[in-house]
Amino acid sequence: MIDISESVMQFLLAFVVVGPLLGAAAALLPAPPGLKGKSPEQAVLRHGVTVTGVVLIAVIALALGFDHDHPSKMQATTDISWIPALDVRIHLGIDGISLPLLVLTALLTFLCALYSYFKQQHQRLTPQAAGPTPKAFVALMLVLESGTLASFAVLDLLLFFLAFEMVLIPMYFLIARWGGEGRTQAAWRFILYTLLGSVVMLLGLLLIGIKAGTFDMVALATDNGRSLTTSVQVIAVLAIGIGLAVKTPMWPLHSWLPDAHTAAPTVGSVLLAGVLLKMGTYGFVRIILPIAPDGFHTFAPYLAAFAVVGIIYGSLACLALAKQGAKGDLKRLIAYSSVGHMGFVLLGISTMTPTGVNGALFANIAHGLITGLLFFLVGALKDRTGTTDLDTLAEETGAALYGKAPRLGGLLAFGAVASLGLPGLAGFWGEMLALFGAFKPAGDLSRPAYLTFMAIAAFGTLLTAAYMLVVVRRVCMGAVPQEAPHLADVHTYEFAAWTPLVVLTVAAGLWPKALLGLTDPAVQQLLSGGTR
Template sequence: MNALLLATLLVPLAGIVALYALPRAVAERLATRLGFYTGAAVLVLTIVLACVFDYAKTGYQGRVDWNWIPALHVRFQLGVDGISLPLVLLTALLSALCFFYSIRHVPDGGSQRSYTALLLMLEIGVLGTFLAGDLILFFIFFEIVLLPMWALIANWGSEGAKAAATKFILYTLLGSAVMVVGFLVVFAYADSFDIAWLTAHARSDVPKGAALTAFALIALGFAVKTPMFPLHTWLPDAHTAAPTTGSVLLAGVLLKMGTYGFVRIAVPILPQAAPTYAPALAAFGVVGVIYGSLACLSIVRKPDGDLKRLIAYSSIGHMGFVLLGIGSLTPVGMNAALFASVAHGLITGLLFFLVGGLKVRMHSAKLDDLGRALYRRAPKYGVLLAFAAMASLGLPGLAGFWGEVLALFSATRPGSGLRQGSYIAMAAVAGLGLVLTATYLLAVVRRVCMGPAAVVGVGSGVGSGVGSGTDSDADGSSAETAEAAEAAEAPEMTELTAVETVTWSPLVLLTLATGLWPAMLLGITNPAVQVLMKGV
């Protein structure tokens, strides 16, 4: 298993080397296919890892442990357990799908070789973050992600991309800088960066005052990445400007680096400080649920509302439920946070792929430009968009349901030392957020998928056909004229392509599978979470 962990990082690195070892003309021609072969190889490796993983064990498995920087007690440690395995699989899956989608849909803006290399570097950074067993190694992988995502947004994004990319990197760099200071505070007392060792010993080694300081610094860094209200303002701009694959990976896996950090590092390493900050985490999460939903309602009511921006704001609401689960400081809450993170990656990844497809067809993601009657113009596409919306609003039987409901349950019985009345009130407010979420997503489906196909001028067309012949002739003429006007003035729309069908089918199937059989995911996370939360 050690070799599998190393290979998941070395294979994409080998892909980058191959891209720049080949002659430039050859690399440009083969870049997207080489990226797909590399991403597919990583996905196969992670599936093999899941097959050989011992689900009866709760600690790190396949542990790589090399003495890397002896003077600073920094070790090159990799490992996987029930908490990180689902996120590793999610990362490999979404990356492979993005590579496959890019074979036919490379965004304009630069070299295909550079574009593919950046996606591979992004995959290395995210996988390394979830596999790292040392705080400094975690920080390095956490930072590796920033430059590739910045470059993807700035060079392959749409209007306003450079400003959005700059905002993204400034926020996340500041958060990372604060986070590493928190790591150093922990090291000053515990004399170790080993995550597993710190989880077992930090309670006794780090005084409460230092733990409170370290937790605040570390949590701030993770809150920016999550993103937690009010540190979220970089996200809508970044999503709106990013290319489709950038949006899919940003929402699907990069946001999970923040929530994973809370579950893996902040809470278990500093359990004496967690109860002090947990109510604030939960409260900010609930505010994010309501704020994100209200922002989406505002967007869907605007004539020039942008669908990508709406999905970005919806992510703030969904990640609010994740923070509520973490803030409960219970095993149920932590399982809810992990389940909701994976479900959000699947569903929002699918939504961004769908909006990307609409943007390719209509050259815009604005609701008015997309028109209406998608059910009539492209029935399969319309049904798929409605399916993704239903999953996102938490329809029972789909993946989006379980994480959010479990987060609400966890808030009704929070951990020791937390005020139950306050958490029940927060759960009630978050429940209102579920209603608001359903409202704006159903409004999106109605506005894009339903209604007449014509977008402008239908009234004048109908009126011109009335006023001659008998009443019945006039009625028939009016109906025919209306149909002709709709057909003439409706935006053109093509159905799902073969590449889109292959790319999006795994996300649909997994959304159904995890929704109908939540034990498929909870059975992996729960044993590790139970052990992790014993010390909290």
């Protein structure tokens, strides 16, 4: 920890939230300030790298200045009255739950900006980019970053809703204008599902604020539901939970996700899987669990049931896509795997125990690192072969990555084994702790039911291993055809964008205490009666 004054910490957090918005406005100017590239496209993409890099540095400074001895305490707090009539305040702050998500968001956005810039330099923008300009692309990406960071930093229910909604329009345009085949339909499906869920969520947030007399999340969490009747809590949890479940996404509200991922450009898929899905599960932990504990207790077994169905459903869908002759899309397969992985997160939250909730938060970060890496790799594979169809990659193109592009094949295999939860890598700890939490849920939850859920989820880990190993065998292994087209191995700029994700996946797997030491005290306090 570095000794940084509270005022500097407040400034850094405010900058992290507002800085990307200022950068987005600057990106739309005729020439980004102080940046002279060989072309306007190169200049604006470099501007994106600069802004996201500065935001990442600010987040790292926040992490270094964070008081790691008291991670349950809200730090770098700003509390200013905004709409007095509604008692809405600009209330910002971070604790051990939100800090890792801020770092993950800033890192992934910076890596996406870096990847886009060097990819443009390496192969130049194709004619496809003649319609939507890089200016719009960079501006949308920065607005998306600002909304996501704000979601993890704000401590007012209405501000959380505004930040939650702020990311929808940028992601819609990223899919609709830079996506692949079927992008228009996928973008509409994404926006309609998430907007409808958000309308219901807003009603639940307003109900809590009106009945409790405040929208302040810290005050509400400290009150721990004492000012809300059980019936109000049940209605609020149902309404807010639906909106959060759509964004997570929870089965059966997941059907927008595979289409969105399949159609989205590479960086869109990375940000969607690595960052946006975390907003839903974060809302369960930050809002529902401490503010309406009695209402959440009512729905916890149902949430666990939906979670384990999602685990099995996602795994079976992946197995079907991986099967020979199924014409399965690799991006679609990874999207369905996200449904299963987020099922473990929801299962951990539903246990209402420190073990389960810590497992959920750990699995959140692990999923962002690993799935972000996988989407980067699949995007690179599509750039080289022109397809993500598994049958085409395995038979017609004869990918055989171990022989033709060994480093790319090795990274894909690493991502696959990390995703299936290999011990020693980040994916293992979150799933294991979620299962431990289900083994011994909160005292007044049905233990036989949760033991059943645990057994089903454990079976899901076997299915995950099965489909990931099938993918590795079909794409990476096999004899290299004699007249096989040349397949470029990993480029330097790709190494630069992917290496941090690989390193952090290994580091989190070998040293889980670094993350659990942050989240556990905050979770313990959240479950026992709020955040001070």
